[in-house]
Amino acid sequence: MGFAETVRVLPNRTMRSLLIGMSHRRSLARLATRSPITRPMVARFVAGETLDAALPAIGELKRAGLRTTVDVLGESVTAPEQAVAAGDSYLATIEALAAAGLDVNVSVKLTALGLDCSRELCESNVARIVKAAAAHGGFVRIDMEDHAKTEPTIAIWREVHEAMPNVGIVIQSALRRSHVDVDRIIAAGGRVRLCKGAYDEPSSVAYRTKQAVDANYVRLMERLLRADAYPALATHDPRIISRAIDMADRLDVPRHRFEFQMLYGIRRDLQRTLVDRGYTVRVYVPYGCEWYPYFMRRLAERPANVAFMLRSLAKEEGRRIRGQ
Secondary structure, three states: OOHHHHHHHOOHHHHHHHHHHHOOOHHHHHHHHHOHHHHHHHHHHOOOOOHHHHHHHHHHHHHOOOEEEEEEOOOOOOOHHHHHHHHHHHHHHHHHHHHOOOOOEEEEOHHHOOOOOOHHHHHHHHHHHHHHHHOOOOEEEEOOOOHHHHHHHHHHHHHHHHHOOOEEEEEEOOEOOHHHHHHHHHHOOOOEEEEOOOOOOOOOOEOOOHHHHHHHHHHHHHHHHHOOOOOEEEOOOHHHHHHHHHHHHHOOOOHHHOEEEEEOOOOHHHHHHHHHOOOOEEEEEEEOOOOHHHHHHHHHHOOHHHHHHHHHHHHHHHHHHHOO
């Protein structure tokens, strides 16, 4: 049995934990980003390594009737100058999106903007991005990271949101605390992107089975739809999408009062089907050189992708050895 086949038969939970652990390995990141044979697989999930490379992909999505939110890849910076540079990249992205007539909508990770350096630096960085987006009628979404970052992320969102309402936040149905957080955000007039969660969290704070995570997703989804809080339902699961549509119809929530969100390169067929049916679909479009952690989490969400990637790399290496 080859390595790709061995990977394919590992339990999904084991493979997911392994991949998420690998996402933090800087030595593996250096190896992956230098290897040309990883690029075809990465291109499925990442729109490009530069803003100029990503803009045509974003424009193509717009022409297909899809909305977008743009993520400048990067996280876990430890130097203030790196955090400021990340903020500058978002300002440049916002200006480029506005100039091109594209959605001025971006998603930010607080650890890229200085959360691990200082709370004050991070909040200041977020505020200048939100202010820049507001100048163009745009919107900023604060991504959620692992459970240790949940409380500081909500606190920073709340501070910025009180001054500038064009900022939303992400809540993960995998976390046990999320029902409380959703109620807090609704009470503050905030907008939630609801996702399942892409981190390997301990059972003390998170649901560990797909069934439990899905069930909590549906509960939180109903709470958001009932609150008429314009939720962004981030899922590729057709069963949950069907539940959302049925629930919205039952609660008389019109289609323009919520949206579906999906990741760039995943379930394009489902994205098109929903748009054709009159639903708003927003695609999360990442770009940048710091793609490795994001890429590994996408593989972890669907371990079958790993075997596919390894088989592709093996074929590529075989052609190289044969001189083709």
